[in-house]
Amino acid sequence: MDTLRLDHTRSPLRRTPNGALRLPNGEVSPYLTQELAVGDRLELRGPIGGWFVWRAQQTEPIQLIAGGSGIVPLMAMIRSRASTGSAAPFRLLYSVREPGAVFYRDDLQTLSDRDNNVSLTFAYTRVAPQDWPRPPGRIDAALIADATWPSNLAPTCFVCGPTSFVEAATELLIASAHGRDKIRTERFGPTGDRK
Amino acid sequence: MSSHTYDYLDGNAAAGELSAIFAMDVTIAEAQCAHCGAIKRFAEAHLYMQAPGVVARCAVCEHVLLRLVNARQRAFLDLGGMRCLILDTSQLQESGQ
Helix, strand or coil: CCCCEECHHHCCCCECCCCCECCCCCCCHHHHHHCCCCCCCCEECCCCCCCCCCCCCCCCCEEEEEEHHHHHHHHHHHHHHHHHCCCCCEEEEEEECCHHHCCCHHHHHHHHHHCCCEEEEEEECCCCCCCCCCCCCCCCHHHHHHHCCCHHHCCEEEEEECHHHHHHHHHHHHHCCCCHHHEEEEECCCCCCCC | CCCCHHHCEEHHHHHHHHHCCCCCCHHHCEEEECCCCCEEEHHHCEEECCCCCEEEECCCCCCEEEEEEEECCEEEEECCCEEEEECCCHHHHHHCC
């Protein structure tokens, strides 16, 4: 009877420094971290919805922009690209608080090293590694110009992260002449912690 | 910026709730706002989930497009804010979902 339904679009779990997955006041993660016990039965469904999805038939350049755990659905696209043998050029701009907060670091590096058509740019908002070319800060127009496909290549852009991050990234893309109809977004709500 | 700028999600976040009701994926359908007439993908609507249910608003004029409340074993679905919902029927053949 105690079943929990998880929609992939509504369960943005974050990995806290101690390894637990919890989003304070989140819809799902307090249940997972505080109530769920070994032996409980879960009903899982999804992925559901065809909007925030990259398909192997898409050959145009793809721009992925992630804020924090917003990397999760974008990582699925990068993996899907690799598993289908697609040659679509992908760029990822991944904004994250500090180096230790990067999800999938090794997987991302491996996939990018293996294929010249997958390029990664990390942007740190609080703490950057030593000698990092860009001081810590939120993404801005200079970074968008530097690290994303120019609008004349008509990339499809997928942006996922906290609502404030998605707002900011989308405004920057539109200011760089990307068409609104080429930008797909997945906001996961406020985190109280703007990336 | 409006005061509720950071309160909403995208219409695609309603995919799960809507899939319990509709045979087709409503989030990729085009929805015409009954208030301003704009036609956008439902996935691009602004979705508010703080209410006792789900409220989708037009991304252009913020008029309510859809309300869905599940209570007492009933789903109350108000589509009055949409003049038209345009669904791509090819998805029925292609995926069988």
